[in-house]
Amino acid sequence: MKFQSPSGKIIKSPKKLSFDFVPDKLPHREEQQQNLFMLFRRVIESGVSQNAFLHGNVGTGKTASAKRFCMDYKEWAAEKEKRVDYVFVNCRKRSNKSLILWKIISKFDRGFPDRGFSVGEMMEIVRRHIKNTGTHLFIILDEADALIQRDGPELVFLLSRFDDETMVPKGSISIFLISQKNVLELLDESALSTFKRSNRILFKPYDKDQLSDILAYRADLALYPGSIEEDELNLLSLIASERGDARLGIELMEKAALLAEENGRNLIGPEDIRTAKADIDPYMTASRLRGLNDNERMILLAAAQKLRNKSFTTTGDLETHYHVLCENYEKNSLGHTQFWKYLKSLSGDGILETETTSSGKGRTTKVSLSDIPAGLLEKKLMELIEG
Ligand SMILES: Nc1ncnc2c1ncn2[C@@H]1O[C@H](COP(=O)(O)OP(=O)(O)O)[C@@H](O)[C@H]1O
Ligand SMILES: [Mg+2]
Structure with missing residues (x-):
């Protein structure tokens, strides 16, 4: 047969992602x-x-x-x-x-x-x-x-x-x-x-910002320029920071890069990262999703849809989309305070990530998903909701 290499090009130097490779510099060490x-x-x-x-x-x-x-x-x-x-x-x-x-x-x-x-x-x-x-x-x-x-x-x-x-x-x-x-x-x-x-x-375990510097440096060494953007680097560091583990971050980056290449892309997307994470260490199992109540499922479905092509969304956008969804499914929607309560509890369970940042414009809370591809989560949730 005629072999076909993936058409996407992201990894420039595979060796530089391997565990025995010793980089010239070790940021934060x-x-x-x-x-x-x-x-x-x-x-x-x-x-x-x-x-x-x-x-x-x-x-x-x-x-x-x-x-x-x-x-x-x-x-x-x-x-x-x-x-x-x-x-x-x-x-x-x-x-x-x-x-x-x-x-x-x-x-x-x-x-x-x-x-x-x-x-x-x-x-x-x-x-x-x-x-x-x-x-x-x-x-x-x-x-x-x-x-x-x-x-x-x-x-x-x-x-x-x-x-x-x-x-x-x-x-x-x-x-x-x-x-x-x-x-x-x-x-x-x-x-x-x-x-x-x-x-x-x-x-000590690396924190998120340290991991972000480390991964940016390793991406610079190993990937073609422009293969990963800041939001996706942040998503990777957020996931790896749960354990403070640079190895996990590099492994995820490599897997995500390979997935994107297989799909003919030259840019690592959020779904590649989540797929890589679910592959290495599946957390969002079917039984976990079944354990959620109706309100939680609707919020999660809204998040999955908002995060299909993005690493992060804001709580404001999420809440708006949640109301649209509830209307479509003819379900009662939660008021603002209750919505926040459920969101916090989903994040406390590690199902969603929330991160609050302060800037000139005030405080915003970003929401992201790290354990499962948004597309797959959406599919599983629809099956549950539509029964
Ligand atoms: N500060 C850093 N900068 C760049 N790469 C790092 C840094 N710390 C760890 N790594 C990389 O992360 C991976 C795990 O590091 P390693 O030294 O094997 O950790 P440990 O021995 O503590 O388990 C290796 O690929 C290593 O090159
Ligand atoms: Mg070691």
């Missing part, structure tokens, strides 16, 4: 980068080892920040004629000492056999390499809770005491622990004594 630098600059200035614990929820930029930091630090050290290298290990994929040590050794000995060496022997090989090359090694243990829970804290202990054990020059290995859980609680006394408690760097 400057403080964490600077804190890391304050801790680690002594590594080459005074030749001492340092350790850090990067702590925060999923999608808060821990992995990306650690990688970016190590890349930039390596360059900074090279300018000062110091050798720094780093090894990145995902402990969910490699969750015991041997697997992790093997990954570290393969960094400088590509053909190293993956069996036949004890932990002690492998530690010795790492030690020799460091001594012979005068390298300072950063070891990033990402998702470190997986290692500590399955294999205990011993490897963290061994690595963080590396300097004390032998004649290697001081300042040979630094460790980055990364985890959503507080791994310091999982370490035992001996590991903790070398792994200072104070070196925790916190990654």
